[in-house]
Amino acid sequence: xxxxxxxxxxxxxxxxxxxxxxxxxxxxxxxxxxxxxxxxxxxxxxxxxxxxxxxxxxxxxxxx
Numbered sequence: 575x576x577x578x579x580x581x582x583x584x585x586x587x588x589x590x591x592x593x594x595x596x597x598x599x600x601x602x603x604x605x606x607x608x609x610x611x612x613x614x615x616x617x618x619x620x621x622x623x624x625x626x627x628x629x630x631x632x633x634x635x636x637x638x
Contacts, residue, residue: 587611591618 587601587608598613610621 587618587620589618589620592616593618 584601584604587598587605591598593601593613593616595613598611598618602608602611608620612619
């Protein structure tokens with residue numbers, strides 16, 4: 575199976591997916607727009623998008 579066919583058939587990575595290491599790596603490779611994803615104890619964790627997270631932290635830190 576080519577990478578293009580795999581991308582078309584493979585479900586996207588989602589937070590809290592339960593995957594094997596090999597399945598995680600296949601899906602992660604097929605989704606180059608995801609910058610940060612981790613598999614910890616077979617659970618997928620995808621990092622927050624930087625601009626949204628940064629805006630939230632700035633608002634939170636400036637709240638008094």
